[in-house]
Amino acid sequence: MKPIDVFKALSNDTRLHILGWLKEPEKHFPAQGAHIPKGVDFAGGVCVGDIQEKAGASQSTVSSYLNMMLKAGLLESYRYGQWTYYRRNEEFIRQFAEYIRTEI
Template sequence: MEPLLIYKALSNETRHQILHWLKNPAKHFEVQCHIPEDVDFKIGVCVGDIQAKAGMAQSVISGYLLTMQKAGLLESERVGQWTYYRRNEKIIRQFTEYVQNEL
């Protein structure tokens, strides 16, 4: 875990909002149409759905997601031609412990 990369990723309001949405994807997104229903949000949320909710260009959202993934906050999974993102809860827990203990 690299705390400075996480701070940088969280310094952008939209990236922060994406992380919030992915905390409870069933509340913020429609059922993912390119994956089996029984899998639902376990593999994450499609980039296109995140882009539509954010109301920004897909290239911008893809860049934001990559920044968050490099910081360790997100994991991705490719299914066919679609990429799905989900929170990396292990790293998020480590970061919150770091903030609690070190700051």
């Protein structure tokens, strides 16, 4: 974990909102996963387009935001066909919370 990369990823309103929306994707986004084939489990994943629409920023901005959060460890992604689905990396986020509690 590179804490500074995580802090930077969290230092932006839009990115913070995205992370919040992804806590309850079914509540904040239209039904997902139709394109994901049977046998593939990526529950809670939301495609870039839906996140972009909700965020109200440009496609390129949202794409790079998601990539930034992915590299920081906060998100994980799964590509199926032309779609890329993103969801929270809950295990990493738990570790990060523990890092804050004990190291900061």
